[in-house]
Amino acid sequence: MRLAGRLGGAALSLVMVAVLGFFLFRVVPGDPVVSMTRGRPTTAATQEALRAQFGLDRPVHEQFWSYFTGLLRGELGTSFTFRRPVADVILERLGPTLLLVGTSTLIAVGLGLWLGVRAAWRRNSALDRVTTGVSLTLWAVPTFWLGMLLMMVTGDLFPSRGMRDTDTPPDFLSQALDVGHHLVLPSVTLVAVVCAEYALVMRSSLLEELHAPYLTTARAKGLRDDVVRRRHAVPNAVLPAITLVFLRVGLVVSGAITTETVFSWPGLGLLFYDALTGPDYFLLQGLLVVTAGAVVVMNLLADLLHGVLDPRVKVV
């Protein structure tokens, strides 16, 4: 009954995310209506109406109930800033983030795992030392600083912001090339930081595997070294590594916030930053619930996938 347990656990986590989101952002001291109307001539009646519109005049338990039932219907409240449903605002920013995070994750996983395998296979070789050293250093680098540095060093080579220029011809090829051009710096930044972690994870995962008796057997059979590596060691070591990679999905989310902020990449991370400056509590809450919820779901998937792929783990 492990499957049911897993699903139940994930469901419980999602509920906890929702509760956390509510208590963190709704039970804060403060009257958001005042910030909304700041610097505008407003009457008391207008403020009251706004308060009623956002449901801020009702008791906390009622607010929680309508928030929670709203969540089940996929509603996340209304953004103070945009005066539109938070869910809509988030949806329209999802694309750019998926593009950036997707591209970077693919590259980072590929590069990180490859480096990790090479480093572990030739332990203490020059390659291993360089890989480990560089990975540890990159792990210590604040993402946003790396981004600022890249921007300063590359000068005019890459655009300083955003996802595309407004005057690019509308045909598909031009648009794709333009987006590609804008994508370079943000994705390099994100890859550099995330890839380091993946390389370290893969390296230690493979190191654990290296002492397994079956590898000795394989070598004893007289198989070539790289065949042993590719056919025997890596397939076994890659699974725990992939699971760990999924576990670190939160890392990508965090990286995306600062990277998107530095490069004004119009995705969820930038939205997060913008919501901070208000602060737009409902939007922040929605973002927290959505990102944390996504991470919980990703982990569940990783878990299940791991069970399916690795016969040693029994899921059902």
Added chain:
Amino acid sequence: MRRFLAHRTGTAGAVVLAVAALVALVAPLLIPAEALDVTRVTAPAWQPPGARQWLGTDHTGRSVALLMAQGAGTSLFVGLTAAVLAVGIGTLVGIVSGHFGGLLSGALLRVTDFFLVLPALVLAIALSTVLPRGLGTIVLAIGLTSWPSTARVVRAQTLTIEARPFVERARALGGGHGHVIGRHVLPSVVPLVLVNATLAVASAIVAESTLAFLGLGDPTRISWGAMLHQAQLHGAVPRAAWWFLLPPGLAIVVVVLAFTLVGRALEAVVTPKR
């Protein structure tokens, strides 16, 4: 100790940390207050490094070198206290859930796993948005979001230890919870906790700089992260003022790396080679 010194990288890290700690402790005593007071500085703003200002000046004419020295204290302080808080919570939760078992243990494990999965930075940002600005908030935000990994490790170790025959014997002889935890579990957990704490300081320093960069830091204090926030706010990148952008970032990287290396060396010493 000798085994630690055998790790060359670990030793190098420890030396770096000693230097950083020295700077952090001594700087506030040596730097005259008016040198960092924007109302009293006389040097022009945005001066590149030169003979007089060997790391140049920032947007208000303050010496970047002095800011670096002054900022070391805040960055290290936040890193250390947040790590202590995180590891403290982690150890407590780990031991309690490992030792007592039952419903409580299950609930604690559930909560730990929940926080382990959540993106810590997102949560820390949320916390520091809601709470009033200040050093305490940052420490709290980082500490409250980075304890779960310690809790997991400590719990596992507690379970291992409690399964050992000598603990069984202590129990049979009438040793209460306090006795078992105090005499057997804690001593065996301490080395692990130490390793975790060292690594936690590293990530706490990065987290502090990130929060400060996003404008969530304590604005009345100088830290390396806050310097980078200022660099961004006042346009160091378009000015190509590398002297204001490079040093704080490099300092963070070096110190964090040093903590990581020391942590790894400690880890190697604590967990014997298989």
Added chain:
Amino acid sequence: MRVKLGALLAVATTVVLGAPPVAAQQPVILKVAITQQIDSLNPFLAVFQSSTEVGRLMYDYLTAYAADDQAVTEGLARSWESSADKLTWTFTVPEGKKWSDGQPITAHDVAFTYNLMLTDEAARTANGSFVTNFASVTAPDDRTVVIRTKTPQVTMLALDVPIVPRHVWEHVGSVKDHANDRMPVVGSGPFVLTEHVAGQHIKLKANKTYWRGAPKVDELHFVYFQNSDAAVQALGKGEVDLVNRMAPAQFDSLAGKDGVTRNKAQGRRFTELLINPGAQTRTGEPIGDGHPALRDVRVRRAVAQAIDLDALVQRVNLGYAEKGAGLVPPVFTQWHWKPDEAQQRRFDPAAANAALDAAGYPRRADGTRFPLRLIGRAGRAYDEQASEYLKRSMGDIGIPLDVRLVSDNQLNEATTAATYDLAFSGWATNVDPDFVLSLHTCAQRPGADGKGGTTDAYFCDETYDRLYARQLSEFDQGERVRIVHQMQARFHDQVPAVVLAYDNALEAYRSDRFARFTTQPAQGGVIMAQNGVWGYYGAEPLQRAAPAPGSRWPAFAIGAAVLVALVVTALVLARRRRATAGERE
């Protein structure tokens, strides 16, 4: 496989080099950097300055303010008159003005807009204050709008309300939920909104049938930047043509830059330091926890006297501001008030010390009198720096200052609950000074429940209120100016707040692509954030504009290289996978 990869590369290169984006008849595009989000495109809901600006481009108001001197001029209405009792206003909307979809603009559109605001709470969100005094709005025929007000209202020619087309908006079910994003959005302004991508950009096309004549540029793009730093950098690279709201240091960094011209203009904003004068609600209940000593006007004056305004302007504003005094910035020449010799408050710490001694707050043994708290916004460069200066100034008169810099929301919280001693604040002023003056009347204080107030200074002064009421119904311009000056003198004398500085608006544009922009006012005026949209409307492109930065070739080549590299990597990986699979069996 190698062959295939080679072929792919060749194909990619041919595609990239062989099919350049056509350069035929490029439209003239003015690209403007904005650092503020667009909160809404619905003109009834849009509150942010950026959205209001876009709203002004899309929809004309009933009247407008001239570019050269900000005098009231023709908007949708060409002429107007008021009854003798000033309660009835008649506006004439001339024939010939058209909505961007070709429908004629009539008085019914105007009446529809105002009546929508009078009947629908949501429609009053952004500009409700302009119609609160309206009794009725009618359109007896296509050309005439009649507005009746409950009491005489001097701001009848300064109704900053976008007029919307009735034939579009009468089908809108709920104003609150209407996003107004059916592109192109039917409007009456010099530009028509054609595209909005959240967090990225807004595109507008020139309204060729605009009644003042078509604008000189074909398209107007607003590009969103997350901070002014990035915007300044993009201007330097030529990615945008116009930037405003620069920090003084950023403005300085553009000095002498090729192809960039800077515009230092008189702004509409002032920065002030609030001094909690003992905050009370409208009913006279004390609220908040302001320091009791500040209720004494002598103490407030001493605090003000100890602040070196010139030093603040020089060191914090880097000279890009004018020393503050009254509530109306100098850009509104007429309403702006300058203290005369007797009213002038000179920087004099010694006199301030003496005044505090005399007021009954002598220095204690440790050299201090009483501590005060100063609250400001974290991340606002001005607050971060000016607080350092104030700390020192107050220290010099024996007042240790505890500085707390907090988020925007927490700052609002503190000012609306009056839980501050000193606080940074600031307001933007309109052409008509009514709003900024009204802020400091007793009626603007919060109600008994502590809610519903607009003021953050908690000033309540009988003399000031009496003057306010008088100017509100004074239709003789000269007399009203005199009263407005008196009010500012009273405010300055009672110091519920020290106006620290009138900030300059700092802007810059690519002068290798644009010859000139229309500023408002003509002398020392702004290009963006005007009381109008003359800046964009009057933008004149250079005859032989510099080619858009580096044509687009290097950019596309790099983009292509990246894509090709990705594809190649993918193929290599796939090949290896297959090879591995092959070896397996």
